[in-house]
Amino acid sequence: MVRVAILGATGYTALESIKLLLRHPQVEITLLTSRQEGRPPIGSIHPSLSGRLPLCLEDASSDEVAKRCDCAFLCLPHAASASAAKELLARGVRVVDFSADYRLDDPVSYQQWYEHEHPDAERLGKTPYGLPELFREQIPQAALVANPGCYPTSAILPLAPLLKAKLVEPTDIIVDSKSGVSGAGRTPKLNTHFPECNESISAYGVGKHRHQPEIEQILGRATGQKVEVIFTPHLVPMDRGILTVSYSRPTRALAQGEVLGTLREFYAGEPFIRVVDHLPGTKDTAHTNFVDITARIVRGRVLLISAEDNMIKGAAGAAVQNLNLMYGFPETTALL
Helix, strand or coil: CCEEEEEEECCCHHHHHEEEEEECEEECCCCEEECCCCEEEEEHHHHHHCCCCCCEEEEECCCCHHCCCCCEEECCCCCCCHHHHHHHEEEECCEEECCCCCCCCCCCHHHHCCCCCCHHHHHCCCCCCHHHHHHHHHHHCCCECCCCCCCHHHEEEEEEHHHHCCEEECCCCCEEEEEEHHHCCCCCHHCHHHHHHCCCCCCCCCCCCCCCHHHHHHHHHHHHCEEEEEEEEEECCCCEEEEEEECCCCCCCCHHHHHHHHHHHCCCCCCCCCEECCCHHHHHCCCCCCCCEEEEEEEEEEEEEEECCHHHHHHHHHHHHHHHHHCCCCCCCCCC
């Protein structure tokens, strides 16, 4: 039985992680942390957990966390997450980090995009990126796994097979994504206040969103090429889900069937990738760990369309998938 602690247990990704782990036959949730005053029961923070998990939130030290778990899910803010990871790793705890602290390749890039000096810079570029479909062999022995960003997952998975096969140009790629409001987290913000975002759709972070370098660097790591993308995210007035469309230039004339065939061959046997003929929607993957992908050829461009649940495959489901690989459990445990 693997003992799991969830640090930063008040947020949406923590809630989804708890719900998945409660149905995992080889996992016991032993600790939930938060800096909230007192020791509120988790059911008072997430009412859907009432009667399901008899734990209270604690403000535990790294020593206390290490005594009570084998693996920690870090649902913490950037920089704070790396500081916690560094202390826990030194105490022999394995870590799945939900933040972006270990996703980028170098401290200069991290400081440029996150405006913090990295607390554990020596691990940048050496930490496995927790996307099993591309980096599975690196995960089982890892002490630390960088859980992918939700937007990057939806862009990287469709593009990687075509880039590896050199069917599309690695530059001049446009990635256009739409996300539900849960992607902004649980902390109240003006732009996610109901009267501000309901019945409206808006772009944000244009040209400066932190997931752009993650998409570029991870696609480069996976395909051995310098990749350049223009990434534009949009906020959509729905709870959850991401729909991403990427536009790339083919290296030669391509038929739609060839592109779909390349995707199907690349992801043959992958339990959570569904290459489909129809145009997928976010309801198709809601509350699941699946990513649905299709392709179209329009005026000489290759369009790749993907749908995922940003809270599951984009966060908590990916973390459980990584935990399964780290401990030798069937990869689909608690996810199907």
